[in-house]
Amino acid sequence: MILEEGRVASQVARDLGISDKTLYGWIAQYKNDPKHPFVGSGYLKPDAQVTRDLERENRELKEELEILKKAPAHLQQRPEVRYQFIYDHRFDYSVQRMCKVLEVYRSGYYAWVKRPTSERKHRRINLTRRIHQIFLSSRRLYGSPKIMRVLRDEGIRVGQKTVARIMRENGLKSRTVRKYKATTHSKHNQPVDDNVLNQTFAAERPNQVWMSDITYVWTIEGWLYVASIMDLYTRKIVGWKADSRMTKELVISALDDAYKREKPVDGVLHHSDRGSQYASKEYQARLKEYKMKGSMSRKGNCYDNACIESFHSVIKRELIHLEMYKTRKRAQRDIWEYIEIWYNRLRIHSSIGYRTPVQFQSMYFKQVNKKAG
Known part of the structure; x- marks a missing residue:
């Protein structure tokens, strides 16, 4: 100790820029514990130091994992993209930590920040x-x-x-899911219509060709079946109904719904699969009542009814298989919103020039009225 070299305490205190009282306090602490005399020297017991290091490492690891969860799509991108992520999250995490996780230099990031925006x-x-x-x-x-x-x-x-x-x-990926369940029961003895449509998936006007099919929704209460009718020209769903049973009454209700909405003139070509519901006497009678001509797919040929099946594939990917419904009522409500608001009025379709079905139908009648005028 410096006082042991024969120097006076007051002189030592002046050299250190402290008071005599402070120096004598240090001397007393030194005599009590020569190894760790000063409070606040940073010394911790071994167990406490280990705990402190582990807590710090856990915090750092947790922060790095959070960064990785938010930036998985940025890891393999060019530096500018990673710099943008760091800039956008600079108030959430330390820049140093983000640079480490995204494998870029801090100097490069700060140079990018200072660069004028082009x-x-x-x-x-x-x-x-x-x-x-x-x-x-x-x-x-x-x-x-x-x-x-x-x-x-x-x-x-x-x-x-x-x-x-x-x-x-930016991690923007369409959310879709694929599943399959058969709904067609074609092993019956009822008469079937010829395949008049014959995969001619084109129409010249609305209400010229309608296509029908049935799909399904699983709920905790059980299956909900949805019968739909599509206009081939506009790709609009002109009628649909849902029920807990896949019966002829279900498809008849969907046909009635379509007829009331569209009020088509005579001669609609109605195409469906060979399902017993569509081949039933009651359904065929309704087609005659509405003066529609029947057409049915060939046995085992799914491509004959491709357009309406494509719609059911879309609604499964974009809605049904993204949810787990507790009740049929909730499922039916979401299907109504999907068909009536989203699919018919807002969703653009590549097959009709990236227009919505309602928009495409409106364009047709505007052209007809313009020619007539």
Whole structure:
């Protein structure tokens, strides 16, 4: 100790810039515990130090895992994309930690931040923001082709590859699921109609060809069956009904619904599969009452009714298999919203020039009225 070298305590205190009282206090603490004399020296007992290190490591690991969960799509992207993620989350996590997880240099990130925003970067930011908006408004269902068409309709010139890349960089992926359950019972002795349609999936006007089919929804209460009728020209679902049983009454109700809504003139070609519900005397009688001509798919040929089956495939991917319904009532409510609001009025269809069915139908009648006028 310095006092043991023969120096006076007051002189030592002056050299250290402290009072004599403080120095004498240090001396007393030193005599009590020569190894760890000063409070606040940073010394911890071995067990406490280990606990402290573990807690710090756990906090760091938890933060890194949170960053990885939020930025999985950014790990393999160019540095600018990772820099943008770091900038967007700079108030949530330390920049140093994000740079470590995303494998970029902090110096590169800070140089990127200081760089003036170019006109091209501004366009990219605005385009990314608009793609986000379209994706969310599509119920997170649209892929890059449809988002590209929406952007072009808004006057934004952009390619599908660019849209796809931006979606991939931002983790925007269409949420769809595939499952299968057979609904057609074609092993019956009732008469069937010829395949008049014969895979001619084209029509010249609304209410020229209707296509019918049945799909299903699993609920905790049991199956809910949905019978639908599509207009081939507009791809609009012109009629549908849902019930807990897959009966002839179900398909008749859907046909009645379509007829009341559309009020078609004579001569609608009605196409369905060979299911016993459609081949029943009651259903065939209703077709005659509405002056419709029947057509049925060939046995075992799913492509003969491809358009309406495609619709049921879409509603399964975009709605039914994304939910687990407790009740049939809840499922039916969501199906009503999907068909009446989303599918017919808001969802664009590639087969009709990326228009909605209602929009495409309206365009047809406007042209007819214009010619007539």
